[in-house]
Amino acid sequence: MPEFFESIDFELATAIEELARLSYELRENRNAILAAHDVADEAALLARIEAGEADEHPTYEYYLAARILADTRDAARAALAESLQEANRT
């Protein structure tokens, strides 16, 4: 990995590092929400709300937060892939 970063310019290397860190944080934060509610995914959390097994609020906000974190992570990963492609061209 150090050799990979030696071949690309500073700005691109910084962007790749930040996107990788952001993607990791987004994944971990989503996992923490799901783990706190003992569910595997967002759909299961919404089902718990609908079944009356979890309070409407703030559980619905946690459900939305998990979806937002997942969508943002997808966007970060796409941006990361684009940056890596650019790095491989240099």
Next chain:
Amino acid sequence: MSLHIELGATLEQAFPDALDGPIEQKQDVMIVRLSNGVTLDVRYAAPDAYSLRWRHGEAESGIDTAPLHRGLATFPNHFHDAAGRVVADPVTQPGAAPEANLAQLIRALLDDPTLGSRVAP
């Protein structure tokens, strides 16, 4: 990168004089502070999945799309008013453009922070 980033930019352009400082972006929530003292937490996952909760002084209210209150005319969206009642949503429409819903809510909150004038007593 995310819907919140785009929404924040749109709102800052649409309400240059109505915001009390820049919109704060966190990973899962966008915080909008209005010039009249309202603090609005926005969680917009999709045009039909959102929670908009705000504080004004001691009063807390919110509009959201949790699919629980089937008896209301606006199911699934509904309004939790400052008195703790759950009533039909007087402002937003699921499926509408998020920026349109948010702009409409902000205009309503600038006019009446509790939306009390929009619901039956």
